[in-house]
Each structure stands twice: as C-alpha cells, then as structure tokens.
Amino acid sequence: MQLPKHVIIKEVGPRDGLQNEKTHITTVDKVQLVNLLSQTGLNYIEVTSFVHPKWIPQLADAVEVLQEIKRHKDITYAALVPNMRGLERALQAEVDEVSIFMSASESHNQNNINKTIVDTFPIVEEVVVGAKAAKKKVRGYISTVIGCPYEGYIHPDKVLRVTDKLLEMGVTEISLGDTIGVGVPTQVEYLLEELLKRYGAENFAMHFHDTRGTALANIMKSLEMGITKFDSALGGLGGCPYAKGASGNVATEDLLYLFDEMGIETGINRQKVLEAALFIEEKLGKAVASKQMAIVRNERSANQL
Numbered sequence: 001m002q003l004p005k006h007v008i009i010k011e012v013g014p015r016d017g018l019q020n021e022k023t024h025i026t027t028v029d030k031v032q033l034v035n036l037l038s039q040t041g042l043n044y045i046e047v048t049s050f051v052h053p054k055w056i057p058q059l060a061d062a063v064e065v066l067q068e069i070k071r072h073k074d075i076t077y078a079a080l081v082p083n084m085r086g087l088e089r090a091l092q093a094e095v096d097e098v099s100i101f102m103s104a105s106e107s108h109n110q111n112n113i114n115k116t117i118v119d120t121f122p123i124v125e126e127v128v129v130g131a132k133a134a135k136k137k138v139r140g141y142i143s144t145v146i147g148c149p150y151e152g153y154i155h156p157d158k159v160l161r162v163t164d165k166l167l168e169m170g171v172t173e174i175s176l177g178d179t180i181g182v183g184v185p186t187q188v189e190y191l192l193e194e195l196l197k198r199y200g201a202e203n204f205a206m207h208f209h210d211t212r213g214t215a216l217a218n219i220m221k222s223l224e225m226g227i228t229k230f231d232s233a234l235g236g237l238g239g240c241p242y243a244k245g246a247s248g249n250v251a252t253e254d255l256l257y258l259f260d261e262m263g264i265e266t267g268i269n270r271q272k273v274l275e276a277a278l279f280i281e282e283k284l285g286k287a288v289a290s291k292q293m294a295i296v297r298n299e300r301s302a303n304q305l
C-alpha cells in the first residue's frame with residue numbers, strides 16, 4: 001500500500017468532545033485543556049462552538065474560552081459557527097478559522113440545526129461570505145455521510161449534492177463526518193470513489209466517530225484513497241447530542257499510535273496528548289474511552305501494587 005509520509009491531525013476534542021458531556025467543565029478548565037493541547041505539536045485545534053447556548057449549554061462560554069487561551073502563532077484556533085449570530089460572536093472572540101456545518105441527510109439536518117437542507121444553504125453562504133470578508137478561512141462539515149440515525153444508509157449522491165454547494169461557496173476544506181460511527185471501509189471506499197471522481201483528495205478531511213470500533217479501519221481505507229487530513233478528539237471524547245446513538249470520535253492518542261508505529265509523521269507528541277487526556281479525564285470524573293488511556297491506567301494501577 002502506498003502510504004503518505006506526513007498527515008495532518010485536527011484536534012476537535014474541546015468542541016466535539018465536550019459538547020456531548022453532561023458534567024460541566026469550567027471555563028478555566030477548558031482554557032487549561034486547550035493550553036495543554038497547544039503544547040503537543042498540534043497545529044489545528046477546534047476550541048469551541050458558537051451555536052445557540054440553549055442547544056449546547058456546555059459551550060455557552062465560547063467567547064471567554066477563545067479570548068482567554070494562550071495562543072501559539074503556528075496553531076489555527078477554530079470554532080463551529082451555524083449562522084450570522086454565531087459569526088458575530090466568533091469574530092468578537094477573534095477566531096482564526098470558521099467551521100460551518102450541515103448534514104447530507106435531511107432529517108439529521110432538521111434535528112441538528114432546525115432547518116431543511118435547502119433552507120440551510122443561504123444561511124451558511126452568508127457565514128462563508130462574512131468570514132471571508134473578515135479574512136478568515138472557512139471549513140465545512142458534512143455530517144451523516146454514510147449513515148443517519150433517522151434515515152439509515154446515506155448514498156454518496158446526497159453527500160455530493162452538499163459538497164458541490166459548499167465548494168462553490170468557497171469553503172476551503174470539507175470534513176466528511178460519519179457522525180454516528182456506522183461506516184465500514186467498503187462504504188468509505190465507495191463514498192470517496194464518487195467524490196474523488198469530481199474533486200481532488202486535498203479538498204477533504206475525514207471525521208470518524210468510533211461508535212462501533214470501525215474508525216481506524218476507515219482511516220486506513222481513507223489513507224489508501226489519498227486522504228491525509230483526519231479529525232480526532234483526545235480521550236476518544238465526542239458525539240452529537242442531536243444524533244441519537246452517536247458516541248466518541250476516534251481518539252487522538254490511538255490515531256497517533258497507529259501513525260507513529262507506521263512511520264507516518266504528524267509532528268505531534270503522543271505523551272503530551274496523553275497528559276491532556278489525563279487532565280480532562282480527571283475533570284470529567286470518568287474513564288475516557290481511548291485504548292491508549294486504558295493502557296496508562298493499567299500501568300498506573302500495576303505500579304501501585
């Protein structure tokens with residue numbers, strides 16, 4: 001298999017990871033989490049989300065968090081933005097990059113952002129235009145690219161329809177989300193084959209939730225298909241509260257183990273990511289899902305015997 005020498009990992013833990021957690025994390029601890037992640041060698045961190053605070057109460061302090069983190073010049077600090085009200089707040093907090101989001105499936109789009117797909121296009125387009133006028137890059141998420149909690153399997157044509165629109169609007173990268181972690185490599189292959197007939201691999205990042213343990217297999221398939229950008233969340237945290245049955249993202253430290261051992265460079269220090277994962281695990285008061293963290297816990301308890 002032809003493998004790339006270098007890949008990019010985009011850390012979405014502070015946003016995707018925390019948005020699904022019931023335990024309230026204080027602003028100070030969120031800031032500390034991002035500061036720890038900033039010391040790992042990551043060059044992209046999705047810090048928070050400017051959605052309606054009633055929809056995602058955990059991230060209601062988005063402005064404060066972005067304003068209080070210690071920024072490194074080589075790191076892009078991004079945030080989710082659903083509409084112009086969100087963009088106003090994100091620009092006030094001096095976000096570096098804006099992530100708009102919508103779904104390939106009609107019913108997830110409706111459940112998640114309270115609009116039909118057709119009604120969402122002009123809303124996200126306004127955000128793209130506004131963000132670009134403020135000299136910000138715009139990333140676009142497409143959710144439920146393989147399966148939807150309400151509609152089941154999603155055909156690549158539905159993903160293409162949204163991809164076409166978002167790229168036409170000037171979105172610089174599309175992150176393809178297997179929101180509920182149902183996909184398997186054969187489906188990833190079919191989806192990417194269809195998308196890559198029309199667009200280059202550099203336009204896409206993959207965003208796998210690991211609900212059924214298939215994320216790393218799907219990432220291997222994506223690598224094989226020429227994709228070199230992957231989203232992940234420390235500790236394997238994450239999930240969309242408006243997608244029934246969704247659970248954590250692929251864990252950054254597990255993904256790093258895979259890439260490190262295959263000799264694929266990421267520029268990220270796995271040990272430092274584990275330290276950040278230990279920090280957030282303690283704040284959440286529960287064991288996080290990643291395999292690497294389970295090893296750390298086992299070693300610690302063995303040392304205490």
Ligand code: HMG
Binds near residue numbers: 089
């Ligand atoms: P809505 O109720 O339809 O909004 O919600 P609206 O436009 O009708 O406005 C209603 C009121 O909310 C107005 O206030 C607005 O100003 C206010 P009023 O005039 O009544 O006083 N409002 C806001 N306030 C603060 N910030 C805002 C904002 N927008 C409106 N941004 C909306 C529509 C999109 C806002 C809502 O549905 C929402 O916030 N949804 C977000 C749900 C969410 O965050 N889901 C998780 C993220 S997506 C995900 O996790 C998937 C991903 O990881 C990829 C994958 O895994 O596939 C990205």
Ligand code: MG
Binds near residue numbers: 016179207209
């Ligand atoms: Mg997600």
